[in-house]
Amino acid sequence: MTETTKKQMQVEKRIRRRNLNERSVEGVLLVCASISVISVLFISFFIFQRGLPLFKIISPAKFLFGTDWAPTRDPNPGYGVLPFIAGSLYVTLGSLVLAVPLGIFTAVFMAEIADKRIVDLMRGVVQLLAGIPSVIYGFFGVIVVSKFIRNTFGGNGFSMLSGSIILAIMVLPTIINITEVTLTSLPKGIKEGSLALGATRWQTIVKVQIPAAKSGIIAGVVLGMGRALGETMAVLMVAGNAPIMPKGPLSMVRTLTMNIVTDMGYASGDHLTALFTTSIVLFLFILILNLSVNLIKGKEEDQG
Amino acid sequence: MSTTMTEKNSTGASVDELIKSEQRKANVHFKKSNRANAIATGLLWGCAGLTLLILVYILGFILYRGFVSSNILESEYIDRGTIETSIGLYPGSSVVIANKDLRLKSIDYEDLSALLKGKPSNWGNVNEQDLKVHAYVLKSAKGDFGKKTTFLESSEEIAEAVAKQDGAFGVIPVKDAGILKDYKVNTISVEALSIGVNPTVFKIENNIKLRYIDRKMLERILKGKVTNWQEVGGIDLPLRLILPPTGSYEYHAFLDIAGVTGDKIPESAIESRTATDYYERINGYPGAIGLSLRTEGDKYGAAFLKYQYRKTKKNIALWFLFEEPKRAGKVGGVSSIIINTVYMVLLTVLFSTPIGIGAAVYLTEYARQGTLVKILRLGTETLAGIPSIIFGLFGFIVFVGYCHMGVGLLAGTLTLTLMILPTIVRTSEEAIKSVPRAVRAGSLALGAGKWQTIRKVVIPAAAPGILTGVILAIGRAVGETAALMFTMGFDYKRVKNLTSSARVLSTHLYQLVKEGISFDRAFATATILIVIVLIVNVLSTKLVKRKY
Numbered sequence: 083m084t085e086t087t088k089k090q091m092q093v094e095k096r097i098r099r100r101n102l103n104e105r106s107v108e109g110v111l112l113v114c115a116s117i118s119v120i121s122v123l124f125i126s127f128f129i130f131q132r133g134l135p136l137f138k139i140i141s142p143a144k145f146l147f148g149t150d151w152a153p154t155r156d157p158n159p160g161y162g163v164l165p166f167i168a169g170s171l172y173v174t175l176g177s178l179v180l181a182v183p184l185g186i187f188t189a190v191f192m193a194e195i196a197d198k199r200i201v202d203l204m205r206g207v208v209q210l211l212a213g214i215p216s217v218i219y220g221f222f223g224v225i226v227v228s229k230f231i232r233n234t235f236g237g238n239g240f241s242m243l244s245g246s247i248i249l250a251i252m253v254l255p256t257i258i259n260i261t262e263v264t265l266t267s268l269p270k271g272i273k274e275g276s277l278a279l280g281a282t283r284w285q286t287i288v289k290v291q292i293p294a295a296k297s298g299i300i301a302g303v304v305l306g307m308g309r310a311l312g313e314t315m316a317v318l319m320v321a322g323n324a325p326i327m328p329k330g331p332l333s334m335v336r337t338l339t340m341n342i343v344t345d346m347g348y349a350s351g352d353h354l355t356a357l358f359t360t361s362i363v364l365f366l367f368i369l370i371l372n373l374s375v376n377l378i379k380g381k382e383e384d385q386g
Numbered sequence: 387m388s389t390t391m392t393e394k395n396s397t398g399a400s401v402d403e404l405i406k407s408e409q410r411k412a413n414v415h416f417k418k419s420n421r422a423n424a425i426a427t428g429l430l431w432g433c434a435g436l437t438l439l440i441l442v443y444i445l446g447f448i449l450y451r452g453f454v455s456s457n458i459l460e461s462e463y464i465d466r467g468t469i470e471t472s473i474g475l476y477p478g479s480s481v482v483i484a485n486k487d488l489r490l491k492s493i494d495y496e497d498l499s500a501l502l503k504g505k506p507s508n509w510g511n512v513n514e515q516d517l518k519v520h521a522y523v524l525k526s527a528k529g530d531f532g533k534k535t536t537f538l539e540s541s542e543e544i545a546e547a548v549a550k551q552d553g554a555f556g557v558i559p560v561k562d563a564g565i566l567k568d569y570k571v572n573t574i575s576v577e578a579l580s581i582g583v584n585p586t587v588f589k590i591e592n593n594i595k596l597r598y599i600d601r602k603m604l605e606r607i608l609k610g611k612v613t614n615w616q617e618v619g620g621i622d623l624p625l626r627l628i629l630p631p632t633g634s635y636e637y638h639a640f641l642d643i644a645g646v647t648g649d650k651i652p653e654s655a656i657e658s659r660t661a662t663d664y665y666e667r668i669n670g671y672p673g674a675i676g677l678s679l680r681t682e683g684d685k686y687g688a689a690f691l692k693y694q695y696r697k698t699k700k701n702i703a704l705w706f707l708f709e710e711p712k713r714a715g716k717v718g719g720v721s722s723i724i725i726n727t728v729y730m731v732l733l734t735v736l737f738s739t740p741i742g743i744g745a746a747v748y749l750t751e752y753a754r755q756g757t758l759v760k761i762l763r764l765g766t767e768t769l770a771g772i773p774s775i776i777f778g779l780f781g782f783i784v785f786v787g788y789c790h791m792g793v794g795l796l797a798g799t800l801t802l803t804l805m806i807l808p809t810i811v812r813t814s815e816e817a818i819k820s821v822p823r824a825v826r827a828g829s830l831a832l833g834a835g836k837w838q839t840i841r842k843v844v845i846p847a848a849a850p851g852i853l854t855g856v857i858l859a860i861g862r863a864v865g866e867t868a869a870l871m872f873t874m875g876f877d878y879k880r881v882k883n884l885t886s887s888a889r890v891l892s893t894h895l896y897q898l899v900k901e902g903i904s905f906d907r908a909f910a911t912a913t914i915l916i917v918i919v920l921i922v923n924v925l926s927t928k929l930v931k932r933k934y
Contacts, residue, residue, distance in 0.1 A: 114744030119765030187433035215865020284426040312773025314868035
């Protein structure tokens with residue numbers, strides 16, 4: 083009797099120890115899983131903490147809508163970032179204009195037309211395009227794209243258009259990937275129904291499948307937009323980096339990211355603060371884009 | 387009966403016609419839609435092809451220029467070196483020899499005389515090799531020499547000294563060239579041929595000024611096909627081709643470049659008997675042109691026209707991987723930068739893999755679906771979307787600033803860790819999810835605890851998938867630049883400790899391009915990066931295939 087109780091007690095002890103162990107393991111894992119969230123919170127906190135004090139010396143409206151960026155002018159420095167907001171938006175939209183049709187058509191090709199071997203090849207191509215570092219895209223832009231722009235349209239070749247072309251190549255994989263996944267995951271009935279009603283393959287693709295995959299495609303485009311907005315190195319190397327309001331596709335532009343990188347090396351005092359304030363603007367843009375992707379995805383899940 | 391027949395007949399006929407016309411219509415429609423379909427299919431093929439083309443072009447271009455450097459150069463010397471050239475040191479021709487380790491095939495007369503004067507004391511500016519220059523000549527040599535030049539008694543002594551000393555070169559008279567086969571030295575060809583012209587050629591008229599001619603133009607001129615300088619981009623001035631005295635160095639070069647034999651020399655060419663004659667004509671006749679050996683040309687005070695040519699040579703080579711960079715990467719290779727990159731990658735993987743796997747395990751095995759998981763997922767996704775420059779700023783504020791790590795390896799790696807964490811979490815999650823339930827159930831049924839099951843059964847089963855994530859993350863870390871600029875710094879020496887500033891391949895490439903240090907080096911560095919990206923891609927796809 084005593085031996086069994088002893089054994090029972092031992093077993094219970096082991097179970098208790100194991101439970102304790104399990105619980106502590108779970109705690110550690112929870113910490114690991116929270117690091118992402120904590121990082122996001124920390125990043126937001128520190129960027130706001132360092133950037134917001136600028137509004138003590140300049141009003142937010144003047145900061146956002148001012149076109150005069152002269153942080154080193156003494157006295158009366160200027161902290162207007164409108165040229166950079168405009169630059170970021172123009173370069174990003176330009177890249178989307180180039181990349182979205184190409185990306186969607188390529189994705190349709192992969193999902194609908196190509197046989198398996200070609201699909202595998204194209205998947206590899208897209209994966210490689212996504213894997214090439216941005217500094218290499220920038221280098222390629224400096225050597226090839228800017229030269230092409232210089233020879234074709236004149237100017238010095240470092241322009242908004244060059245930046246858009248390079249960014250278009252960089253966001254292409256994001257758009258292709260998400261569009262292809264959305265298209266292939268559409269229920270088969272949609273396509274078959276359309277074909278059975280006598281629609282041609284092309285009609286089915288344009289009028290049935292692409293509309294059905296709309297939310298996925300938009301999510302891909304928005305994600306690509308986020309990547310283009312946040313891209314630094316490639317545009318820094320090809321877009322010219324002049325802190326003025328962009329006038330046309332051939333004018334040199336400075337984006338929000340370029341502004342941070344360019345001045346970071348030597349800025350101090352209010353100038354440095356203004357760079358963090360610039361990053362707040364960028365951060366908010368990205369956050370809004372990310373949230374809208376999540377909203378689109380959520381809506382899709384609700385519908386499904 | 388009859389009425390029904392006619393009815394039948396009439397309807398039969400109309401039905402036939404109807405069918406025919408409908409068929410015709412349908413045919414037209416089909417053709418139209420077929421054409422539309424064909425165009426559409428063509429468009430889709432075209433788009434996919436363009437995507438493929440973009441990739442192939444980018445990779446091909448960078449890899450090609452990584453292996454073959456090809457630059458357009460302008461120089462006062464024609465890119466045509468000869469082993470035996472009169473360079474004025476000794477009567478007759480001379481031969482330039484160099485130590486075997488010197489990466490040099492040819493040198494122009496200007497660089498050679500500068501080296502003999504001891505002006506660049508390092509080979510860096512000449513062939514981008516970090517070695518001290520040691521010059522050896524005979525005591526009898528005539529010319530302008532620097533203090534560092536060593537004078538020896540015989541050609542044998544020179545050859546022996548050059549063979550022994552790193553970065554050494556020497557000049558010996560051509561009559562002693564026979565001894566060279568007994569010594570381990572390289573012979574260097576000397577580019578000493580220039581294009582002598584009459585100064586009238588350089589006049590500016592109507593904003594036109596001749597700056598240079600290229601190889602094709604030179605060939606056409608020497609063949610007598612050009613009669614006016616306008617034809618090669620100069621002003622309106624008759625071109626007078628002067629023929630070097632028969633048998634001279636210039637005469638042979640003339641035949642060689644023009645690609646003609648002695649009896650096919652253009653009739654328009656003005657002959658000359660002696661060197662004095664020759665240079666008097668070049669200097670005296672407006673619009674005159676003639677090839678000129680530099681030592682002779684300088685003696686007679688000739689003017690020289692610049693020559694533009696494309697110089698191609700091997701770019702990346704093994705030494706590039708194993709030599710230390712010097713002078714901001716202009717000279718030497720990238721060995722220390724590769725080592726820095728390896729350290730960075732190892733540390734980043736060391737930090738991010740356990741955290742990433744832990745997070746993935748929690749999200750898949752422990753967390754109950756609910757608000758907490760939603761928040762955690764949202765956090766990971768948001769983190770993945772944050773631009774790298776913002777990570778850089780964060781690292782700069784927190785790791786460099788608050789944590790007093792300084793701009794260096796540790797601060798940079800921690801920043802990178804946060805950046806690549808989402809990649810590892812996501813791929814690990816997928817991998818863990820794809821482990822069949824039965825595997826877990828079996829382990830649990832055998833009495834193993836939950837953590838035991840995860841650690842000993844689930845994670846090993848998911849290992850290929852997790853590894854794929856880690857490899858993808860490495861690919862991303864190696865290519866990252868913006869986040870490292872203010873957290874890891876640009877020091878191109880090998881890192882000594884965790885806080886020392888370190889330049890990695892991506893930041894090195896950026897510096898080379900931005901400062902315009904050397905495009906050849908930039909292409910070589912980009913090639914290394916691309917090879918790494920290719921390896922990462924191949925490995926990850928192989929692993930994915932194995933998993934399924």
